Amino acid sequence: MSVAENYKRVQLKVKEAAERRGGSPESVKIIAISKRHPNESIYQGIKAGITDFGENRVQEAIQKVEEIQEAVNWHFIGTLQKNKIKYIINKFCLIHSVDTLALAEALNNQAEKNNTSFNILMQLNISREEVKHGFEAENALQEAKKIMALKNLNLKGVMGMAPWLEDIEKTRPYFKELKDVSNVMNKAGIEAPEISMGMSGDYEIAIEEGSTMVRVGTAIFGTRQY
Numbered sequence: 426m427s428v429a430e431n432y433k434r435v436q437l438k439v440k441e442a443a444e445r446r447g448g449s450p451e452s453v454k455i456i457a458i459s460k461r462h463p464n465e466s467i468y469q470g471i472k473a474g475i476t477d478f479g480e481n482r483v484q485e486a487i488q489k490v491e492e493i494q495e496a497v498n499w500h501f502i503g504t505l506q507k508n509k510i511k512y513i514i515n516k517f518c519l520i521h522s523v524d525t526l527a528l529a530e531a532l533n534n535q536a537e538k539n540n541t542s543f544n545i546l547m548q549l550n551i552s553r554e555e556v557k558h559g560f561e562a563e564n565a566l567q568e569a570k571k572i573m574a575l576k577n578l579n580l581k582g583v584m585g586m587a588p589w590l591e592d593i594e595k596t597r598p599y600f601k602e603l604k605d606v607s608n609v610m611n612k613a614g615i616e617a618p619e620i621s622m623g624m625s626g627d628y629e630i631a632i633e634e635g636s637t638m639v640r641v642g643t644a645i646f647g648t649r650q651y
C-alpha cells in the first residue's frame with residue numbers, strides 16, 4: 426500500500442469516527458508521525474495532501490524540518506530534554522509532550538530570551554505506567570493554572586497515550602479520562618480545547634471519545650525502520 430492509499434483510508438476512518446460522535450471530519454486533525462521514515466515518505470505524504478507531520482527526536486526532527494522545503498506544520502511529540510530546547514525555537518507549531526512544570530518553565534525562559542513563544546499541550550500520564558511521562562490527572566488543573574501564568578507559552582490543550590492493550594476496546598476509559606480532564610479545565614475557564622489522543626491502533630476509539638488530533642504513524646507510513 427502506498428502512503429497516499431494509506432492516508433486516504435485513515436481519512437475515511439477518521440471521518441466515520443467523527444460522525445459517530447456527531448462531529449465533522451474537520452473536528453479532528455490528522456498528524457502524520459514520520460519518525461524513523463525517510464524524507465521520501467514525507468514527500469509522498471505531502472503529495473497526498475498531508476499538512477501536519479510529527480517527530481519525536483530533536484535531532485531527527487530538526488534535520489527534517491530543515492531539509493523538507495515545503496510549507497507544512499511540524500509537531501514535536503517526544504521526550505524533550507531541557508538542554509535541547511534551544512534547538513527547537515520557532516520550528517514547531519505545537520509541542521505535544523510537555524510533561525512537567527519544570528519543562529514548561531524552561532520552555533518559557535528560552536522563548537522569552539528569544540522573543541518568541543511556544544504552543545504547547547500538557548501531556549498526562551493517563552495510562553499510569555511507570556515508563557510513561559506526564560502530569561497526573563488529579564493535579565492537572567492546578568498545574569494548568571501555573572502554566573497559564575507563563576507569558577511565553579500558549580497552552581492549547583492536553584495530550585495522552587492509552588496503554589497498549591490486546592483488546593483495544595479497553596483503551597476507551599483512558600481516553601474518557603483525558604476528555605474529563607479537558608472538561609474540568611474548560612469549566613475552570615481555561616481555554617485550551619485541543620485533545621491529542623489516538624495512534625494507529627486506537628485512533629477510532631480516541632475520536633469517539635473526543636480527540637481533536639490523532640497522531641498516526643504506522644497506519645500511514647508502514648512499519649518503521651530502526
Ligand SMILES: *Cc1c(COP(=O)(O)O)cnc(C)c1O
Binds near residue numbers: 460640641
Ligand atoms: C510513535 C508515536 C505515535 C505514532 O505511533 P503509531 O502507532 O505508529 O501510529 C504517536 N504518538 C507518539 C507520542 C509516538 O511516539
